[in-house]
Amino acid sequence: MKLKGLRSLVLAFVLTAVTLSVQGQSQSKSQVEQSLKEFRTWMQQKSSQADSTIRREWPTVKEEYKELTYSLDQNTKSMTESSRSEYAAMKQRYKEWEERNETRKAVDLDGQELERWERTMTGTTHIGRIKPALLRDAFARALDYTREERRNWSLRDWDYAEFVLGELQTRKSELLDKLNNGDKIKIAALQVEFVTLKKSREAKDAYQEMREEKR
Template sequence: MKKMMKRALVLVLATVAWGGVQAQSKVERELADLRAWMQRRSAQADSTIRREWPTVKQEYKELTYGLNRDAEELSESSRKEYNTMKQRFGEWEERHEAESVSLDGEELERWERQLTGTTNISRLKPARMFDTYTQLLEKTRAQRREWSLRDWEYAEFVFGELNSRKAEVLDQLTNSDKIRIAALQVEFASLKKGREARDAYEHMRESN
């Protein structure tokens, strides 16, 4: 009986220890993913970061969601590295957010209302996220050919606000909504790139 209890205790301790190793490995992997992302983004030109800032901000929030929750499980050196990366991103954010303040407040509210039906995107309920993305994409598909570059700046800013809210409530979304929203995010990026390609082609024709 004593031997059985001893074996059971050893098994329990081993299970707990293995769970700790798995948790540690998971958070370290998340740090490695963030490190690779930071390196990739750092290699890009400032103009690219500025143009893709809403997406960059969303990617960062999603990559750091688990790290912020489980930061105490990182080793001391990893925590220092993570803090350094957060500081670096904060510098990016300060620089690129400052470039967005030129948007007119009243006009931005009009775009928020037009594209999402609300001016309180930061308070959207998780259950409304997919419908709100759907509305934004429907408006974009219908009106994008009439949008100027300035219009696209407003649309991208609103899209970035929606992405930020999605990152905040990510764990409250259903798997189905996560997949469908991801598809809509890809579509928006494709529509924007289509506009950029068209502008580049027209500029080339004018130059010739």
């Protein structure tokens, strides 16, 4: 009887431990999904803001991002496969934001002047809100302006133009699944053309510098 009672006690203990473990895992997964939901809401909120607002608030945005992703990074194994995929996509989107804003900081672009370039090249200062159906036209407008004005541009002007094209590229990445194949192909061609035009300017400057050195 004593042995039987001991076995029953051990069995009850094991069952209780397993139950608590399962509940703990369930609670952990629930907490992770809640954190992911908060991060998703934050990303949607930032996406709806004007690009100029994001730039002004960038230091705060970076801190908020770190706080929101810290625990998520530690618990990706607790996520479902679809949640992990979504989380990775949102982090990639943020990485592109960061690259654009850090680049702007590195070349010290003036905020008001940058907005002027955005408006002139794309027709809007809200590049992050451009709809899928209008993205191709925005790229085409930017390239039309580049073709017409590039011969008069200083290197500083190219910095602004390149930043605007980078913002368009970020928006393209966000909308990639919503673009038709025709738009994807055309936009890719326009991007290649911009890079070619810029390299042509760089080659011209290098040649001119070489000639001046030989004098």
